[in-house]
Structures are given as structure tokens and as C-alpha cells.
Amino acid sequence: MELSLKNISVALSGEEILDSVSLTVDDGAFISLLGASGCGKSTLLKTIAGIIAPSKGSVFLNGVCADHLPPHKRGTVIVFQDLRLFPHMTVAENIAFPMKMRGAAREEYVRTTTELLEKVQLQGFERRRVREMSGGQLQRVALARALAANPNVLLLDEPFSSLDENLRQDMRQLVQRLQKDYKITTILVTHDRQEALSMSDKIALMMDGRILQYDTPENIYDTSVSRTVADFFESAPYIEGVVRDGIFKCEIAEFVVDKPDGIYQAVLRSGAIYIDEKGPIRDFYVSEIQYRGEDYKITLKEESSNLQLETYISSPCQFNVGDMVCIGLNVSRVLLFSSN
Ligand SMILES: Nc1ncnc2c1ncn2[C@@H]1O[C@H](COP(=O)(O)OP(=O)(O)O)[C@@H](O)[C@H]1O
């Protein structure tokens, strides 16, 4: 089902939490709401589900305004961060619950429960009590129960945040597989940029109750609309410079750009700067070497100014603090933002 939000604003306890949020999720698409804690992600999910009423704006499901529909008539299901399973019921009873509520025949809900248990790889656990299950298993039960409701739109509120890294990877794959199998329009709430980048058809980056950019993972990372968006994905050093007649000039380099004249900040993403003995940029020395496991982060400083750059090299590190180095610039890893 296609979901569309038009200028949604929400106020809670007199405070504006969401400010004119607009978003369209295509039928069957998987999108992420990405943003720091407190930016309004859960509030937006609850507004979509009809649990919170917006002060302005509307929710459309397949082009039809859903504002008057109560939560249980919207076909939206939220998997909450704390899962909210029924502790006194067995795994199978939890999964069957939404089907029983809608009056499904016993034969149907038993069959579907068996099928869903298989889908989430929990065969044999049907009679277990919820309190006898591990965190990762409970996530699977919650997911199966959500699917049992046969939702038009699946809303996942940070479902993996409490799991350790291995389990999180497994759950991400499982969610992606189920989402594709069932072709359910899905919104994943996360504060994990890697998770959003790797799983989504599109990402809506949220900050302070607003969407700063809604785009494909590649576009939002490679062509961030602002430095704030770029910084969210990768905090990187920047240099100020000037564009005149299609040439950007800064302290360390100049190169051709397709930008109007003005003052710009050049954000130097990882890979923008590299150490190269034949590199054109001189007068930098190694001021710090930090071992990070997968690589070394090398901080470089210019002798005559305060300019500080970063580069990353793989093991072994042949440099020492204090070494003078020449560096090169990979322009494709530079993002320019107007300072005007
Ligand atoms: N019922 C409420 N009354 C007042 N403020 C609230 C209420 N619920 C959430 N908030 C505030 O709204 C903001 C967004 O909350 P939330 O949507 O939970 O953010 P997120 O899910 O992105 O962490 C936070 O500042 C939070 O304190």
C-alpha cells in the first residue's frame, strides 16, 4: 500500500514535536526514518498508526485520507522497541492473537501460525512461554505477530537496537527477506546510519521534528543537501574556499566545479586526502596516529597554519608522528556546501 504524509505537525504537552513532515512511501517499499534520539521518529510512527492525532496535516493510504480512521482500521502495525508481547501467553498464542481478534477460524490461525513460526525460524517453540525466550527469539515472535495481523504498512521502531551485533545482522536479513516475500510497505526507525544505508530503498533523515532530506541511500550520502546531512553520515574535516568562474580554490588545492560563484565549505570525506610521496600538497606533518583495528587514522597538520586533515591507511603503518608527508586530493570524495 502507498503511504503519503502531507505537512504533518504534532504538538505534545504544548510543545511542537513534528513540524510539517511530508513523505511518500511507494507500495512495497522499505524506507528508514533515521535520526538522533528525541528527533521525533517514534512520534511520527504513532501518528501514521493513528495513535497520535496530528495538529496539522494528513495521512493518506493509497491516496485516501485516513485521518478519521482509528488505529485498528488503518492496517498499520507497529513493532515497538519494547515488543509488548503478552507474557502470560505461549509463543503460538502471541502470534495467533491478531488473527483471533479479527475472528479467523481456528484452522486458519493454526496454519498461519505454523507458517509464520517457520518463516521466523522458531519451529518447535510454539508452546514456550514468552519469559522462557531470549531477546533475539522474542524479536522474532514480535515480528511474526506483526505479520499475523496482515498489515498494509509495517512500522518497526528500532527493533534491533537491544541486540548484540551478530544477532542484529541476522535480524536485519530476516526482516529484509520477509519484507520482500510479503511485499509489505515498511518503515524502519533507526538511529544507526549503517543500518539505514544498507537496508533501505530510501532514507528520511530527521532532525528536530523535521525531515532534512528524503532520498536513496546513495543520493543522501553522495549528494547531501546540507553540511548537517553530510555530517550525520560522516563527520569529516572541512576547508573554506571560493568558487569563481567554475573553479573552486582553497588553501590546499583548486579544481573545476559546477557551482555558482561564492564562498564554500569543502567537506573532506574519508578517502579525500591520501598520503603520496609524489602528491602535490606539501608542508604537512603527521601529528597523530590512531590504531582502529581495520585501519589507522592519521591526523595531518600544516606547518604554517592550524589546518588539520585526516586520512586512513591500512596496516602496516610506516609513518611516525612528526614525519613530513606529501598528500594528494581525491576530488570525488569532496562535498561542497555554500557558506552564503
Ligand atoms: N507524550 C509526550 N509529551 C511531551 N513530549 C513528548 C511526548 N512524547 C515524546 N515527547 C518528546 O518528543 C520528542 C520526540 O520524541 P520521540 O518521537 O520519542 O523521538 P525519537 O523516537 O526520535 O527518539 C522528544 O523530545 C520527547 O521528549
Ligand SMILES: [Mg+2]
Ligand atoms: Mg523512539
